[in-house]
Amino acid sequence: xxxxxxxxxxxxxxxxxxxxxxxxxxxxxxxxxxxxxxxxxxxxxxxxxxxxxxxxxxxxxxxxxxxxxxxxxxxxxxxxxxxxxxxxxxxxxxxxxxxxxxxxxxxxxxxxxxxxxxxxxxxxxxxxxxxxxxxxxxxxxxxxxxxxxxxxxxxxxxxxxxxxxxxxxxxxxxxxxxxxxxxxxxxxxxxxxxxxxxxxxxxxxxxxxxxxxxxxxxxxxxxxxxxxxxxxxxxxxxxxxxxxxxxxxxxxxxxxxxxxxxxxxxxxxxxxxxxxxxxxxxxxxxxxxxxxxxxxxxxxxxxxx
Ligand code: CP
Ligand code: NVA
Numbered sequence: 001x002x003x004x005x006x007x008x009x010x011x012x013x014x015x016x017x018x019x020x021x022x023x024x025x026x027x028x029x030x031x032x033x034x035x036x037x038x039x040x041x042x043x044x045x046x047x048x049x050x051x052x053x054x055x056x057x058x059x060x061x062x063x064x065x066x067x068x069x070x071x072x073x074x075x076x077x078x079x080x081x082x083x084x085x086x087x088x089x090x091x092x093x094x095x096x097x098x099x100x101x102x103x104x105x106x107x108x109x110x111x112x113x114x115x116x117x118x119x120x121x122x123x124x125x126x127x128x129x130x131x132x133x134x135x136x137x138x139x140x141x142x143x144x145x146x147x148x149x150x151x152x153x154x155x156x157x158x159x160x161x162x163x164x165x166x167x168x169x170x171x172x173x174x175x176x177x178x179x180x181x182x183x184x185x186x187x188x189x190x191x192x193x194x195x196x197x198x199x200x201x202x203x204x205x206x207x208x209x210x211x212x213x214x215x216x217x218x219x220x221x222x223x224x225x226x227x228x229x230x231x232x233x234x235x236x237x238x239x240x241x242x243x244x245x246x247x248x249x250x251x252x253x254x255x256x257x258x259x260x261x262x263x264x265x266x267x268x269x270x271x272x273x274x275x276x277x278x279x280x281x282x283x284x285x286x287x288x289x290x291x292x293x294x295x296x297x298x299x300x301x302x303x304x305x
Pocket of ligand 2: 222
């Protein structure tokens with residue numbers, strides 16, 4: 001059973017710990033941090049969904065910290081033939097020093113963490129994408145100096161990204177305005193907890209969300225596993241398109257973020273994602289730095305702060 005610390009959601013870290021993580025990740029980005037706290041360790045990466053950024057950033061990051069990363073998919077491991085999550089967890093637990101999982105049901109990651117005594121990191125579920133939000137926050141810190149006192153506008157689906165943004169606003173106290181169509185709101189419990197801060201609002205018109213915002217961000221209309229809903233979602237999200245006219249309503253120095261992969265011409269226009277306000281490439285690069293910080297802390301005993 002689980003004895004180690006896991007990272008399944010942003011709220012698994014305290015406010016102070018999150019600040020410590022960003023400071024550590026910054027030292028990794030600048031090259032000041034050169035330690036290899038995972039020397040001789042093994043890190044399993046279990047992908048039940050596709051990935052470019054998460055796979056490469058975790059694999060390269062684990063290697064840079066001294067660990068041996070293992071890339072596992074349902075095509076290779078017995079999970080794909082129905083072996084139980086709990087059995088897989090107890091086997092990996094005895095052979096590796098940390099596990100990252102990307103899967104569908106959040107409950108599967110929680111079950112995995114319960115049955116594993118090594119740290120488990122959430123590489124995306126249908127409910128949460130906490131590693132991406134850490135990278136987004138690091139990018140805001142990099143380009144705007146701080147996220148405190150800033151306003152983030154989320155445009156589109158109340159999906160895993162939106163839920164993790166709500167958790168980040170709950171922990172870090174910045175303002176978050178979510179513009180979501182009816183029926184596509186974030187998880188009710190996660191949203192209510194964030195709204196209790198008084199700084200998180202849900203609106204229906206993207207123009208209301210972006211007015212004066214410091215950060216404008218969005219995501220695909222249909223997430224992995226929702227491919228068959230694409231046509232219905234295209235109708236529901238038609239007005240939730242980030243283009244230059246919408247960006248004009250944000251602060252003049254506002255930045256645009258997108259976790260990627262992006263669909264130009266759907267949730268974002270090419271002029272915005274490829275334009276001067278876009279920081280999406282730094283955002284992707286920050287996945288590496290911030291996840292190295294998470295691995296160094298959870299698996300390598302690196303202190304926070
Ligand atoms: N943003 C993100 O998680 O990208 P991948 O799906 O490519 O890992
Ligand atoms: N919401 C998207 C994020 C991809 C990184 C998905 O779950 O597919």
